Structure formats: structure tokens, C-alpha cells
Amino acid sequence: MLANTLAMVDASGWKASVRLAFSDSLVTALLGLQDQFEVPLVVVAIRAPASDRAERAETAIPPLAMSTTPVAPRPVVFPLVIETQAAGDLDQSDVGSWREAAAKVGSPATTRTIAAPEQTSNEIIESLILRRGSTRMMRRQTVPLEVLRWVMSIATRPIPGDFAASEATLLNYHLAVYDVEATESGFYEWSGGELRMSRAEDSATVRAETQPLIAFWGDDAAYSLYECADLDELLPALGARGYRAAQVEAGIVAGRVNLAAFSLGYGSTPLTVRDRFVADVFGTKANFMLTMVVGTPGYSNVSGGKPGKPVELSGLEGLIDRLIDHIRKSRDP
Numbered sequence: 001m002l003a004n005t006l007a008m009v010d011a012s013g014w015k016a017s018v019r020l021a022f023s024d025s026l027v028t029a030l031l032g033l034q035d036q037f038e039v040p041l042v043v044v045a046i047r048a049p050a051s052d053r054a055e056r057a058e059t060a061i062p063p064l065a066m067s068t069t070p071v072a073p074r075p076v077v078f079p080l081v082i083e084t085q086a087a088g089d090l091d092q093s094d095v096g097s098w099r100e101a102a103a104k105v106g107s108p109a110t111t112r113t114i115a116a117p118e119q120t121s122n123e124i125i126e127s128l129i130l131r132r133g134s135t136r137m138m139r140r141q142t143v144p145l146e147v148l149r150w151v152m153s154i155a156t157r158p159i160p161g162d163f164a165a166s167e168a169t170l171l172n173y174h175l176a177v178y179d180v181e182a183t184e185s186g187f188y189e190w191s192g193g194e195l196r197m198s199r200a201e202d203s204a205t206v207r208a209e210t211q212p213l214i215a216f217w218g219d220d221a222a223y224s225l226y227e228c229a230d231l232d233e234l235l236p237a238l239g240a241r242g243y244r245a246a247q248v249e250a251g252i253v254a255g256r257v258n259l260a261a262f263s264l265g266y267g268s269t270p271l272t273v274r275d276r277f278v279a280d281v282f283g284t285k286a287n288f289m290l291t292m293v294v295g296t297p298g299y300s301n302v303s304g305g306k307p308g309k310p311v312e313l314s315g316l317e318g319l320i321d322r323l324i325d326h327i328r329k330s331r332d333p
Contacts, residue, residue: 002042002248003255004129006159009046011125018161018252019043020245021099024089032064037071039085042248088241098241099162105237106168109158112193117146121263130304132258135267137298137322140220142179147266147294148223152190155256163238163245170234170246171253171289174226174282176210178203179295187282190225198282209281213273216327218293222266225294226278227253228286250289257292267297298322 002018009016020042027033027040090098121128152175158167173190177183186200201209207219214224229246238245254270261268271291278288299319305311 003252005044007125013049015047017045018159019045020163021095023092030063036082037075088244101237102163103165106164106170109167109169110153110156110193114150114153117150119264128263132262133301134269135297138220138295139298141296142181143222145181147264148180151257151260153193154260155253159252170229170249171227172286175223176206177223178206179222212277214293217269217271221293221295223294225292227289229289230286246289254290254292261294268292268294
């Protein structure tokens with residue numbers, strides 16, 4: 001949702017800033033959120049092109065007084081999730097110092113511009129957002145180099161916000177390349193807008209080593225991306241909220257990968273895996289945040305509906321049957 005929001009704002013010519021330096025309790029009270037079951041994760045400030053900064057209200061804004069219904073009849077409580085979220089909360093008195101600390105962390109993000117491929121969709125961003133989805137089945141085939149280089153350059157460009165230094169990122173990126181044109185299969189890092197090989201291996205070996213990371217969802221992908229953050233460096237500077245910041249940035253990058261891949265006629269899907277598997281495969285001390293697998297869709301995606309006009313999913317039984325068959329074949333000796 002954040003990636004889509006930023007894409008919409010960019011397309012409109014307006015400006016957006018992703019803010020993580022705010023008082024959680026004040027935002028919760030202002031919005032009338034249900035304690036524990038609804039929490040403020042991030043604030044996005046949106047302003048007109050000619051506006052340098054938003055004007056501050058001279059008077060206190062009264063809390064919203066709306067009648068709401070419970071999020072569920074019997075919500076399931078996950079104590080560790082609640083504790084993790086609460087550990088990163090900020091008081092109003094901490095907002096300024098946290099923002100100052102965040103302005104000093106991160107490494108340079110990709111600023112190099114790569115021209116969009118000729119096959120890039122010219123459709124409006126609203127249409128692209130409606131038709132993109134999670135590609136759960138892919139066809140094993142080689143994809144053009146632009147599906148890797150251009151997608152990565154678009155996805156990892158600086159995110160405007162207050163959670164890192166200017167034009168910096170909290171993340172580092174590891175990739176497993178299986179079938180990409182003009183690119184030797186193996187393990188890579190993406191840094192400074194360039195793909196840098198860490199270890200060359202044949203495609204079958206790369207797939208076998210990353211099998212615990214992508215499961216059957218990414219068996220036929222052309223490449224897989226692993227977003228990581230070094231929490232040993234991040235947490236001392238930003239406290240527990242640093243973990244939230246890294247996860248938020250990882251989600252935005254993943255959303256950008258999704259939109260960029262679909263704009264080229266390809267597909268992607270996000271995955272989560274055990275941290276230690278990523279560390280073992282790539283030999284990194286950084287902590288895993290999120291995985292994206294990218295490749296050629298094995299079916300046509302159904303576009304979503306506009307607000308108030310939802311579209312019923314079609315072909316879901318067939319997709320599930322294909323997945324079950326795929327799993328069964330992968331497990332047969």
C-alpha cells in the first residue's frame with residue numbers, strides 16, 4: 001500500500017514523505033484506534049508541488065469521534081507481535097531526537113537512472129495497480145536483463161522520509177540469479193545501481209541452495225531478491241523502532257518490484273523465510289527482512305475492482321490444484 005501510494009503521488013506530480021518519527025499514543029488517540037488490535041505504523045505526508053512544507057495547525061486537533069465496529073468478533077492476540085510493536089513506540093518528547101539520529105544512519109541508495117525498456121507499459125498507474133498481484137505460479141524461462149536491472153534500479157531508489165539520511169537506505173540487497181539474459185547464474189549483491197557477483201554457480205545449484213528460501217512458490221522464478229538490514233548497527237542508533245523502519249522500507253521496495261515487474265509483462269510475489277537460511281546462503285551477518293521472486297507468470301492475472309466494486313477471484317480452484325500437483329511432483333523421488 002505504501003509503494004502504491006508513493007507511485008500515485010509521483011504520477012500526480014505531488015510530493016510525499018514517509019514519516020516514522022511520531023508519537024504513537026497521540027496518533028492512536030487522534031484516529032480513535034482500537035488498542036492492541038490497531039496500531040499506527042507509518043505516517044505519509046502529502047503536499048502540493050509548490051509547497052515546501054505543511055503548515056502547522058495553531059490549535060489542537062480534536063480526536064475523531066466515529067462509531068466503529070470491532071475488527072473481528074473474536075480477535076486472536078499474538079503477545080509477541082504486540083510487544084514487538086510497543087517496544088518501538090515513541091513519546092512526543094522522543095520524536096525530535098529519534099529523527100536526528102535517523103538522519104545519520106544508512107548507506108547511499110541507488111540514484112543511477114536506467115532508461116525504461118521499450119516494452120514498459122504505458123498504462124496509467126491506477127490501471128497498473130489494479131491488475132498487479134502476487135504471481136503464485138511461474139513458467140521456467142529466461143527473462144530479459146532489463147527485468148532484473150531496471151526493476152532493481154526502480155525499486156531501490158531513495159525513499160523520501162525521515163527514517164534514514166538523505167538519499168540513503170537501511171537495507172542491503174542479495175540476489176540469486178537463475179535465468180536472466182546476459183547474466184551468469186549465481187549469487188549477487190545489488191549496490192550503487194550495479195549487480196556485483198559474489199559467487200558463480202550453475203542454475204541448478206543456485207536453485208537447490210535457495211530452495212529453503214523460496215519453497216515451491218519460487219521454484220520457476222528467473223531470480224529472487226533478499227532484502228536485509230544490519231540490526232547490530234541499526235538498533236543501537238534507532239532503538240527498537242529501527243526494526244520497524246527497516247521493515248517499512250523493505251515493504252516499499254517489494255511493492256516497487258511488484259509494480260515494475262508487472263509493467264514489463266512479468267510477475268512477482270513476496271515471501272518470508274527463516275533469517276538464518278539467508279545468512280547461510282549469502283554469508284551475510286545482516287538480518288533478513290523480505291524476499292521477492294520474479295519471473296514469467298504461468299497464468300493471466302485478474303484485475304482488481306475499483307472502490308465499492310470488488311472483483312471476485314476466478315480460477316482459484318484451478319490454481320490450488322496446480323500448486324498441489326507442483327508440490328507433489330517436487331517431492332517425488
